[in-house]
Amino acid sequence: MTTSTGTAVGNGTIDAEVHCTPATIAELVPYLDPYWRTYVLEGGLTISAAQGGAYPPQAPTSATPAARSAGAFPAREAADVRARVLDPGRLRAAVLVCTASFTSNRNPYYEAALTRAVNDWLIAEWLDSDERLRASMVVPTLDTDAAVAEIERIGDHPGIVQVVLPVRTDAPWGNKRHRALLRAAAEHDLVVGLHAWGRTGNAATPSGITHSYLEDYLANSQIIVQAQVASLVTEGVFAELPRLRVALLECGFSWLPALMWRFDKDWKGVWREVPWLDAKPSDIVRRHVRLTSTPAQLPRDPVQVRQFLDTFDAGAMLMYASDHPHDHGSGHERLLSALSPAETEAVLAGNAAGWYALG
Amino acid sequence: MRIVVSRLDEFPPGERRIVQAGRRSIGVFRVGDKFYALNNHCPHQGGPLCLGATQPWVRSGGPGEYVLDESESLVACPWHGWEYDLATGQSFLGPGEPPARTYDVSVEVGAGEPRGGRMPGPYVAETFPVHVEDAYVVVDTSGGTRRTGTTRGER
């Protein structure tokens, strides 16, 4: 694949985020225990590619023209990803993300059953069918013990490289109540990925529910993910779990330098409140957090793009992601054309290879 | 110049006195049984440093753990909150801010070791020896500034 500006993606590129989903919940039913099969059937429960409004089918952001004309967005079977992502991109590996369980109802036992089913479906239908694929496991968000148990159950599968969590939650991920989940991920050498969106009803803003898709979409990168980064750092997650690696998926990155600047500055004044921080927040983020390159919300002027990338060492912090099938515009080409050859190698492959330990 | 600050028994722990030494204003602090004296002039922008709050260092082994280290105290300038070690005058808020070259106490300051992730800042406030003589607290300005940690490292 060659982008419009001529930067080659291919020959060993690692795609850090490719979406996949079951076409309907019927595909997951074989992976559910009998009780939950009946529960799904009698309750008329569904899952949808639109994910509670996160990806409206007609929104231009929901699918690239190519994915739209293929009709299946996100990909529903491994052959689809092979034909549209792996082969044309001559990729070395791709990390799958299935966010279908993000919009689960609030029954914690059902959410545990559903996430187990998604994981077993990922292993059987995807990981077993192409060795270039890696998967992000999902875990229940309402029951930390069950999440830990699920990581214990399948976290050591060689194809599982990440625990993906919705960026929208009832309490920020740094909160002490979530610590055991994060610890289990770190102990199994799994990256913790925070992905845009989450359960319907987890408001897009701290002061309440919004009515427009515009506000909802904007909030992932401009509000919610920043609160999560602040939470993870401030609550001392990385002080307690020095091996933990976090990836921010489909949450943008253009907000990072401004947040780090203020975060460092304010920490200097109130460090006493969080004495477990052993370095300034921006250093901790550099050690423990990476961001996928899509969406790349960048200016048009290449000089400005370069200046901006230098403010946070983008070549070391970003991991290339197609985010297939979503369409976030042309920012990604601006990013790739502004990178030096060494940075290009790091962003397209090296950073993800290191973060996800892809040999 | 030697200035008698106070009778010892009239200067209880936790208190401070501001004394005048010629044109200089000096803050004398009693923390426990130790005395410290600091130029009442913040090297950052000249704030009345010695009117600021003093607090011990806090250490931590992990989230939720707070260990006060009473043996070392910091004073925070009331103007912009820069904190200075009472014993050494070393600032802890930097690095990165340019040193104020107009103050000779600030220019040659290199950093000591980072402490709890906090890099020593560019400034060192002037400190003076204090001692107790015949039950009087005496500050001595003749020796000039005592400095520590001024020789190496990133600012």
Ligand code: FES
């Ligand atoms: S003048 Fe003291 S901190 Fe600015």
